[in-house]
Amino acid sequence: GQNIDQPTEMTATEGAIVQINCTYQTSGFNGLFWYQQHAGEAPTFLSYNVLDGLEEKGRFSSFLSRSKGYSYLLLKELQMKDSASYLCAVRDVLGGGATNKLIFGTGTLLAVQP
Amino acid sequence: DAGVIQSPRHEVTEMGQEVTLRCKPISGHDYLFWYRQTMMRGLELLIYFNNNVPIDDSGMPEDRFSAKMPNASFSTLKIQPSEPRDSAVYFCASSPGTSGRGSSYNEQFFGPGTRLTVL
Numbered sequence: 526g527q528n529i530d531q532p533t534e535m536t537a538t539e540g541a542i543v544q545i546n547c548t549y550q551t552s553g554f555n556g557l558f559w560y561q562q563h564a565g566e567a568p569t570f571l572s573y574n575v576l577d578g579l580e581e582k583g584r585f586s587s588f589l590s591r592s593k594g595y596s597y598l599l600l601k602e603l604q605m606k607d608s609a610s611y612l613c614a615v616r617d618v619l620g621g622g623a624t625n626k627l628i629f630g631t632g633t634l635l636a637v638q639p
Numbered sequence: 640d641a642g643v644i645q646s647p648r649h650e651v652t653e654m655g656q657e658v659t660l661r662c663k664p665i666s667g668h669d670y671l672f673w674y675r676q677t678m679m680r681g682l683e684l685l686i687y688f689n690n691n692v693p694i695d696d697s698g699m700p701e702d703r704f705s706a707k708m709p710n711a712s713f714s715t716l717k718i719q720p721s722e723p724r725d726s727a728v729y730f731c732a733s734s735p736g737t738s739g740r741g742s743s744y745n746e747q748f749f750g751p752g753t754r755l756t757v758l
Contacts, residue, residue, distance in 0.1 A: 558746060567730060567749035568682070612682065625670050625734060625745060626695055631681035 527551045529630035531613050536636045537603055545598045545611050545633045553618025558627065559587050559598045560612040568612055572598065600635075608637045641665075643750035645731050651756045657719040660753045662731030663712055669736030672747060673706055673716050677727045688714065689736070721757045728752045 528550045537543040549557070556575040560568040574580055574589035574596060586599040600607055610632040617626040644663040652658055664671045672687040686696040691708045699706070703722070708714040718725055732747040 567751055569749070570746040573746060625672075625689070625747075626684060626687060627672075627747065628684070629682040 527615075527617075527628050529613055529615060529628060531611075531630040531633045533631070534634045534636070536638060537600075539603055539605060539637055539639050541603050542599065542601050543603060543635065545600070545613075545635065547596045547598070547613035547630060549594050549596070549613070549615050549630075551615050551617065551628060554591065554615060555618050556616040557587075557589055557596050558614045558616070559585075559596075560614060560629075562610045562612060562632065564609070571611075603637050605637050605639070608635060610634045643731055643733055643748055645729075645750035645753050647753060648751060649754050649756075651758065652721055653758050654722055655720045656757075657717065658721045658725075658755060658757075660716045660729050660731075660755070662714045662716070662750060664714070664731070664733030665748055666712070667735065668733035668748075670734045670747075671708060671714050672732040672734075673714070674730040674732065674749075675727045676730060676752075682730070685716070718755075721755075723757045726755055726757050728754050 530548045558573050559571040561571050562568040572580055572587035574587050577589055577591055579586055579588045584601045589596045612632045613630040614627040646661045669690055673685040674682050675685055676682045683698055685698045686706045687694055688708045704718055706716045730749050730752045732749045734745050734747045
């Protein structure tokens with residue numbers, strides 16, 4: 526089966542660092558995405574990992590361990606505008622080949638407080 | 640680029656009525672996806688197309704749902720008859736193909752969504 530787990534909610538303070546974890550158990554794997562979704566808006570792409578290790582992009586970094594089925598999104602120097610839902614998604618594999626199908630977790634709602 | 644365009648943005652209808660949601664993907668993108676998002680179930684893939692051909696419709700909940708992509712610039716998702724449990728936000732997304740232009744990540748670009756309420 527397909528299973529992606531994330532914490533439901535997190536709270537952090539402006540200026541601090543927060544780490545949002547994601548664990549997955551999927552029948553196939555061809556990359557992991559993080560999306561940001563503000564309330565009432567569409568998801569927007571944040572990061573992509575297909576190999577083990579850390580990908581850094583400004584204040585945001587994403588880490589992947591394929592052997593552990595684990596990823597995290599690290600947000601540094603938190604700002605109030607970072608209050609949003611963060612969605613972890615795994616790209617599926619079909620018949621041994623890549624697909625473009627994403628399986629999403631239910632998201633982590635992050636609240637940044639002053 | 641204009642981004643993915645969806646219409647209508649909001650739809651309120653009564654149970655039993657037919658609902659048609661529309662999507663225009665980003666020009667040049669080979670893939671188009673229809674998602675449904677609810678508080679209880681999160682973001683669920685309903686169906687996706689590659690070069691206008693349906694590839695995976697395993698997420699379509701039942702026969703009341705149907706989707707078409709008659710050409711590369713237009714897709715519809717139809718619910719007939721609609722039920723209150725269909726109330727959700729429906730997103731359309733598109734992404735470039737592996738052989739086309741676009742990001743090497745092949746990330747999906749989402750439209751603004753259609754908020755559907757079935758009374």
